[in-house]
Amino acid sequence: MGAVYGPGVHAFSPLTRRAALGLTAAAVPLAAAAPASAAATVVGGARLAREGIQVSGATGLPKKLTASAWIVADHDSGEVLASYDAHRRLAPASTLKMLFADTVLTKFHRTDRHKVTAAELADIPAGSSLVGIKPGITYTVEQLWQGVFLRSGNDAVHVLAHMNGGVAKTVAEMQARAEDLQALDTHVVSPDGFDHKGQLSSAYDLTLFARHGLKNADFRAYCHTRTAQFPAGGKKTFQIQNTDRLLTGAWGVKTYDGLIGVKNGFTSNAGNTFTGAATRGGRTLLVTVMHPTSGYNAVYEETAALLDWGFTKGSSAKAVGTLVRPLSEGGARTTPTRKAARAAAGAPGAPAGSPSAWRLLEGAGGTVVVLAGGVWALRRRLRGSGGRHAG
Numbered sequence: 001m002g003a004v005y006g007p008g009v010h011a012f013s014p015l016t017r018r019a020a021l022g023l024t025a026a027a028v029p030l031a032a033a034a035p036a037s038a039a040a041t042v043v044g045g046a047r048l049a050r051e052g053i054q055v056s057g058a059t060g061l062p063k064k065l066t067a068s069a070w071i072v073a074d075h076d077s078g079e080v081l082a083s084y085d086a087h088r089r090l091a092p093a094s095t096l097k098m099l100f101a102d103t104v105l106t107k108f109h110r111t112d113r114h115k116v117t118a119a120e121l122a123d124i125p126a127g128s129s130l131v132g133i134k135p136g137i138t139y140t141v142e143q144l145w146q147g148v149f150l151r152s153g154n155d156a157v158h159v160l161a162h163m164n165g166g167v168a169k170t171v172a173e174m175q176a177r178a179e180d181l182q183a184l185d186t187h188v189v190s191p192d193g194f195d196h197k198g199q200l201s202s203a204y205d206l207t208l209f210a211r212h213g214l215k216n217a218d219f220r221a222y223c224h225t226r227t228a229q230f231p232a233g234g235k236k237t238f239q240i241q242n243t244d245r246l247l248t249g250a251w252g253v254k255t256y257d258g259l260i261g262v263k264n265g266f267t268s269n270a271g272n273t274f275t276g277a278a279t280r281g282g283r284t285l286l287v288t289v290m291h292p293t294s295g296y297n298a299v300y301e302e303t304a305a306l307l308d309w310g311f312t313k314g315s316s317a318k319a320v321g322t323l324v325r326p327l328s329e330g331g332a333r334t335t336p337t338r339k340a341a342r343a344a345a346g347a348p349g350a351p352a353g354s355p356s357a358w359r360l361l362e363g364a365g366g367t368v369v370v371l372a373g374g375v376w377a378l379r380r381r382l383r384g385s386g387g388r389h390a391g
Contacts (some may be wrong), residue, residue, distance in 0.1 A: 045321035055082040058317035062305035068291035075284035080321035092201035093265030096193035098209035110142035128154035149222040223261025272299035
């Protein structure tokens with residue numbers, strides 16, 4: 001793979017950055033008001049707010065699951081077959097890019113062309129995973145989305161966000177989209193999933209994002225693409241590879257038969273996160289795994305084990321919940337109670353001040369680029385060192 005490009009990052013205070021990213025611009029608050037007559041108090045069903053494993057009518061769940069939260073659901077029916085702390089709010093890392101795609105993907109045609117400017121790359125957080133976009137080069141929208149899905153490139157995300165009217169506008173639209181999807185555990189701070197205080201989601205919400213995205217043919221094609229040629233300037237290109245190890249078989253992970261995608265992520269704060277979809281025997285399952293505590297490949301191994309269970313012993317499982325429909329598609333609005341909201345909150349991942357809490361190191365064996373970013377970047381390096389490469 002060709003060398004990635006690292007634009008300079010301006011120094012700024014954390015408060016200024018939050019304002020720039022549109023924390024106050026979110027279109028709908030997390031606890032949006034709903035009609036008092038709404039019957040449901042937990043999105044997807046009351047059992048999904050309970051602690052611990054939720055399963056009914058089936059046995060044989062994998063024994064060695066270390067994830068902080070996980071969910072197995074039927075893509076077509078929306079039935080949740082089993083879950084563990086499905087609504088626990090955790091840092092999502094680059095799995096949040098699924099929501100970014102749900103929000104922005106349909107706004108541009110894949111053949112549209114865009115010449116990148118330096119300004120569009122100036123606000124990428126230091127330490128970001130990059131696909132290698134350079135100012136002055138013209139890219140198709142398809143190539144930009146390949147950069148998002150295959151390499152989890154924050155540079156591609158920021159270019160598309162600027163094409164969409166800016167980062168703050170995109171953050172606000174993502175929050176509004178999350179509200180429409182009834183992903184009420186999700187709070188968006190940045191469009192790329194980078195570690196920021198308060199940026200949270202849940203296994204349930206990430207599964208909603210994947211299910212919604214897979215309805216779009218382009219989304220489905222991008223997350224299933226293993227390799228692509230990416231512009232390097234002039235007539236030169238370099239190959240980029242998908243960082244989803246269940247799709248590619250990289251780093252000792254066995255490819256999963258029938259895998260569609262969808263999106264993986266890693267930061268030192270979030271740990272590993274992954275949402276995968278696979279089809280076997282005419283049935284499509286969705287699995288989300290967040291923050292496993294053991295093993296370099298644990299997020300993929302535990303996802304594969306849960307998919308295996310879903311396609312075999314899980315076929316007899318009775319639903320313990322459901323993936324709700326978007327409000328814009330006639331879904332019934334849910335009004336979580338304070339008790340349900342507290343139960344979902346859980347522990348939001350590693351404390352912001354803990355070692356490595358703000359250092360992003362993403363990508364499956366790809367180049368991890370740490371950009372020089374002035375005083376803010378220096379502060380980050382002092383606060384966070386020793387993050388491991390993963391994706």
